[in-house]
Amino acid sequence: MEPENWAPDNSGASGTGHWICVLIQSPAHAALGPFLTYRSPKVLPPGTLVRVPLGKRETLGVVWQSDALEATGEIDPGRVRDVAGTLEGIAPLSAHWQQLVSFAARYYQRSVGEVALAALPPQLRELSPAQMQRRLKRPASLVTAKNTTSVPPLELSAEQSMAVTQIESQTGPFLLFGATGSGKTEVYLHCVQKLLSDDPGAQALIMVPEINLTPQLESRFKERFEPMYGEQSVVSLHSGMTNPQRLKAWLGAHSGVARIVLGTRMAVFASMPKLRLLVVDEEHDPSYKSSEGARYSARDLAVYRGQMEGAKVILGSATPSLESWHQSRPAADGGRYVRLHMPSRIGQTAALPLVRRVDMNHQPRRAVFSLPLLDAIKERVSRGEQCLVFLNRRGYAPVLHCTECGWKSECPHCSAFRVFHKIDRTLRCHHCGFTERVPRACPGCGNPDIAPLGRGTEQLEEHLAELLSDVTRAGSVTTGCPEGLPLRIERIDADSTRLKGSLEAQLAAVHSGEVDVLVGTQMIAKGHDFRRITLVAAVNPDGALFSSDFRAPERLFSLLMQAAGRSGRDAALGAQSEVWIQTFQPAHPLYAALKMHDYPTFAEQQLLEREQAAMPPFSAQALVRAEARTQEAAQALLNIARTDALDAQSGMAQWGEDWTQVLEQITLYSAVPMTIQRIANVERAQMLIESPSRTALQKFLGGWQGALHAARAAPQCKGVVRWAIDVDPLAI
Numbered sequence: 001m002e003p004e005n006w007a008p009d010n011s012g013a014s015g016t017g018h019w020i021c022v023l024i025q026s027p028a029h030a031a032l033g034p035f036l037t038y039r040s041p042k043v044l045p046p047g048t049l050v051r052v053p054l055g056k057r058e059t060l061g062v063v064w065q066s067d068a069l070e071a072t073g074e075i076d077p078g079r080v081r082d083v084a085g086t087l088e089g090i091a092p093l094s095a096h097w098q099q100l101v102s103f104a105a106r107y108y109q110r111s112v113g114e115v116a117l118a119a120l121p122p123q124l125r126e127l128s129p130a131q132m133q134r135r136l137k138r139p140a141s142l143v144t145a146k147n148t149t150s151v152p153p154l155e156l157s158a159e160q161s162m163a164v165t166q167i168e169s170q171t172g173p174f175l176l177f178g179a180t181g182s183g184k185t186e187v188y189l190h191c192v193q194k195l196l197s198d199d200p201g202a203q204a205l206i207m208v209p210e211i212n213l214t215p216q217l218e219s220r221f222k223e224r225f226e227p228m229y230g231e232q233s234v235v236s237l238h239s240g241m242t243n244p245q246r247l248k249a250w251l252g253a254h255s256g257v258a259r260i261v262l263g264t265r266m267a268v269f270a271s272m273p274k275l276r277l278l279v280v281d282e283e284h285d286p287s288y289k290s291s292e293g294a295r296y297s298a299r300d301l302a303v304y305r306g307q308m309e310g311a312k313v314i315l316g317s318a319t320p321s322l323e324s325w326h327q328s329r330p331a332a333d334g335g336r337y338v339r340l341h342m343p344s345r346i347g348q349t350a351a352l353p354l355v356r357r358v359d360m361n362h363q364p365r366r367a368v369f370s371l372p373l374l375d376a377i378k379e380r381v382s383r384g385e386q387c388l389v390f391l392n393r394r395g396y397a398p399v400l401h402c403t404e405c406g407w408k409s410e411c412p413h414c415s416a417f418r419v420f421h422k423i424d425r426t427l428r429c430h431h432c433g434f435t436e437r438v439p440r441a442c443p444g445c446g447n448p449d450i451a452p453l454g455r456g457t458e459q460l461e462e463h464l465a466e467l468l469s470d471v472t473r474a475g476s477v478t479t480g481c482p483e484g485l486p487l488r489i490e491r492i493d494a495d496s497t498r499l500k501g502s503l504e505a506q507l508a509a510v511h512s513g514e515v516d517v518l519v520g521t522q523m524i525a526k527g528h529d530f531r532r533i534t535l536v537a538a539v540n541p542d543g544a545l546f547s548s549d550f551r552a553p554e555r556l557f558s559l560l561m562q563a564a565g566r567s568g569r570d571a572a573l574g575a576q577s578e579v580w581i582q583t584f585q586p587a588h589p590l591y592a593a594l595k596m597h598d599y600p601t602f603a604e605q606q607l608l609e610r611e612q613a614a615m616p617p618f619s620a621q622a623l624v625r626a627e628a629r630t631q632e633a634a635q636a637l638l639n640i641a642r643t644d645a646l647d648a649q650s651g652m653a654q655w656g657e658d659w660t661q662v663l664e665q666i667t668l669y670s671a672v673p674m675t676i677q678r679i680a681n682v683e684r685a686q687m688l689i690e691s692p693s694r695t696a697l698q699k700f701l702g703g704w705q706g707a708l709h710a711a712r713a714a715p716q717c718k719g720v721v722r723w724a725i726d727v728d729p730l731a732i
């Protein structure tokens with residue numbers, strides 16, 4: 001880092017000045033603590049951004065409350081170095097922001113330095129002071145002028161008005177449970193509008209799960225608010241932006257010029273001095289949980305942040321997470337959220353698509369597509385309509401089943417299914433660790449053909465093309481497509497969209513009507529507005545009903561509801577839109593509830609099961625994952641730390657009484673290989689920790705970290721690459 005034009009505060013040479021505590025980026029396990037002591041000629045308030053020397057380089061730091069100084073232990077005054085300088089022109093981060101970061105670090109078991117520095121835009125670290133000064137001086141707006149008339153707010157429906165009134169008159173948090181197209185976004189817009197006009201300077205944060213949902217939302221907010229509050233009033237924050245864009249948006253939010261911040265999960269850490277409203281749209285979406293670094297849930301942090309800062313929180317979804325649903329039950333049942341219900345779609349008489357179940361027990365054995373479904377697809381295509389074939393392929397662990405008698409690889413000791421591990425052909429329970437070799441034949445009926453549920457979908461696209469080879473396209477005047485061409489089938493999934501821009505191109509082809517049948521995974525179920533799709537088919541959804549992952553049914557229901565939301569968006573075609581479910585379990589309550597579009601019944605039934613099995617939200621979980629050169633080493637790390645936790649002679653036991661009480665509320669399961677056991681020659685293992693009490697689990701993890709660090713030194717743990725704790729994991 002070149003210190004050009006940088007006026008150092010070098011009064012420290014004389015030994016005078018104030019000692020301050022500075023937070024720097026350091027991972028949880030580094031020998032260096034996250035807090036370092038420096039000297040500054042003047043008192044710097046906590047939250048001030050500073051540059052500090054670290055070894056031979058200079059790094060970005062945040063001045064922290066000085067009581068953290070005590071935690072750093074004895075300090076040799078002769079070794080305390082001077083702060084190199086402050087980041088002039090950037091106000092200190094607020095006490096609220098510091099509290100959010102401290103909480104996140106503590107709750108998710110990471111170092112506060114790591115969380116804090118990762119929450120700041122990278123360019124704060126990278127730019128030299130001179131570059132930063134130039135950036136801050138840059139004229140406020142270089143953007144082209146916008147039309148000055150604001151798009152007027154829509155007149156709210158009765159359901160929307162009711163929701164808005166409740167949000168205005170109560171403190172929340174609110175769960176806005178509204179069908180797809182019920183006008184949730186309009187409710188957010190309305191609340192933001194009211195806030196901004198009532199409270200000068202107030203800010204709102206709106207989060208969405210995915211980057212590709214931001215442009216649509218951004219234009220809706222910009223057209224409504226820029227004419228009134230100026231061009232800088234709406235900014236976005238997500239990982240798809242360039243670093244200079246991110247810095248600019250961050251500074252806008254931090255300075256208070258930006259009144260509205262739209263973003264993905266990372267935006268929950270945006271510095272907003274006057275935050276008064278937080279919205280988490282599609283709050284059930286797993287993308288809100290980070291899957292690397294500090295594995296935080298942006299939804300949960302939003303609720304914490306809102307309550308801490310006195311800002312209102314609205315969680316919106318057509319299929320809320322069971323955690324949020326549980327929280328919005330009547331207060332007598334432990335609910336803390338206010339549930340607002342908007343069941344009706346705006347402006348559509350032919351409300352929701354018809355759900356049909358195809359009983360696969362009555363179809364030819366091994367058929368991937370049932371005959372009635374094929375006929376239905378052919379019929380739609382010949383009318384010039386589009387179909388969406390939805391594959392539930394990823395996201396849950398394989399469970400074995402027998403096609404003859406319906407046997408499934410249940411764990412004899414748990415209310416869970418054992419997972420099929422291909423590498424060593426074993427069945428393993430991810431709860432208790434119970435392991436057996438895969439049986440040669442079905443234990444129920446002796447049938448040798450037992451296989452993972454949901455197999456055989458890889459070649460589905462080609463298979464479908466063969467089955468539909470005798471069908472030709474309908475001609476179209478609008479697209480100029482002649483009659484009689486072969487139909488076009490397009491597959492959209494993680495593989496087909498790896499190249500940048502290919503998703504956009506594929507989606508454009510769907511919108512323009514060039515594609516007749518769209519085949520894809522959960523990726524296509526979300527958010528996209530396909531107007532000509534009148535049939536959505538779930539080909540193999542049953543796997544999620546019998547998954548080792550207890551959240552799989554919840555996810556399936558929400559995906560199918562969203563997929564159903566893709567059907568019949570065009571009012572003219574809405575009346576004939578259908579959702580087809582191919583299943584061996586036509587009477588399953590999940591499908592019965594889906595047929596009625598009845599999320600509440602489904603949710604209550606799931607919560608009952610969860611309660612009986614003491615699963616979240618009725619218990620708290622954490623997962624420790626270890627990676628090593630060998631599976632033995634990975635498991636050894638976990639098992640040694642486990643033994644240490646339970647050992648009366650260990651360091652933790654010295655806490656005495658307290659630790660014993662904590663342990664009484666903790667279940668530590670055995671180490672097991674992860675479902676995907678090996679990636680790039682690194683072996684992976686995991687251990688589940690459960691407790692009826694979130695507080696006990698937090699205490700336990702805090703105390704246990706040391707044992708995990710220490711275990712690494714054991715000879716059995718040679719080859720351990722890393723380990724990490726995942727609090728409130730989404731898949732186990």
Ligand code: ADP
Nearest residue numbers: 154155156157179180181182183184185186346
């Ligand atoms: P959701 O977010 O619940 O899926 P949106 O807010 O996107 O729903 O609304 C769905 C559609 O209905 C949008 O095209 C929106 O412009 C329109 N809409 C929403 N509220 C109203 C209203 N009060 N009057 C007329 N149209 C509305």
Ligand code: ZN
Nearest residue numbers: 402405442445
């Ligand atoms: Zn069998």
Ligand code: ZN
Nearest residue numbers: 411414429432
């Ligand atoms: Zn078990």
